[in-house]
Amino acid sequence: MNDAVGIADAKMDAVSGVGEHVPDEGSRDGRPAAIELTIPAQARFVASARLVAAALAADLSFSIDDIEELRIGVDEALTLLIEAQPAGASIRVVFTIGDERPGRLTIEGASLEPSATPMRPAVDALVRRILDAVTDAFEVHADRFVLHKEATHAASSK
Amino acid sequence: MEPRDAMTTDTARRVSIVHRPDGSIVLAGEFDSYAADGLDAALGRLPPERAAAVDVAGVTFLDSSALRVLLLHYDRLRSSGGELKLVEPSLPVRRLLEVSRLEELLGRQAPRRVEG
16 A cells, blocks of 8 residues: 555544444443544654644543643554564554543554464563653553543542 | 755655754654654754754644654763753653653753663
8 A cells, every 4th residue: 555545544533432442331420432544554644633632632521731641652552563563564553532430541553454464562671661651551462452541530440 | 055944845744844954953743653763863963962952942843753763862861972852842752752751852861761
């Protein structure tokens, strides 16, 4: 896939209450919502994911510091996942707001080429230290990642 | 004729890198894995055995990829008797240095070693 096609294929679909990424339970302040972003597995598109994450976090009234931490967390996790993918792969990033609790943001990234054999992501000490500090919880696997972030002014599990 | 700034602007990578005649470098924009190679090339032009200030006031994003490049050249310059110091750190720079526990890059003491 070339870059121009990649950009054209990048899509953002807002869905509410449906789809495998959206949990069944609702939140007190409304139903959970998921925003999907599909990008070529290339470093140049990580900025798009940071942008979406920051916009959603601002919508959830995250503080400036929390938004900054979320941008870092999304960048680090997505960069790891991209580096582990074969050339030509794509990644779907799903941002779910309000799952389990209002004000909580869950971000999942997954390779769209499950048949490919990705390398094991190299979560070294520096990246682990950063992800530990800027997220409430995170998992990074060869073909997917999940991270959770909640505004610090809300009840936090951390 | 006054020496001029040498400026590199890469809009695709959302960064600009300015080499000042006094040897300092001014960075602006988003420095992530996509911009790390360009940063490496720019810092590679810093002569050893000199103290270099890297102005990061205009850096709107910094991640571990770019931070590794800064650490690499920090070590390179120190090993040859020079110095690299980040000055005027923006909020994103300060935040990443804090969570990485590498505030020493702001010029107080040698950074802790991070394996990997």
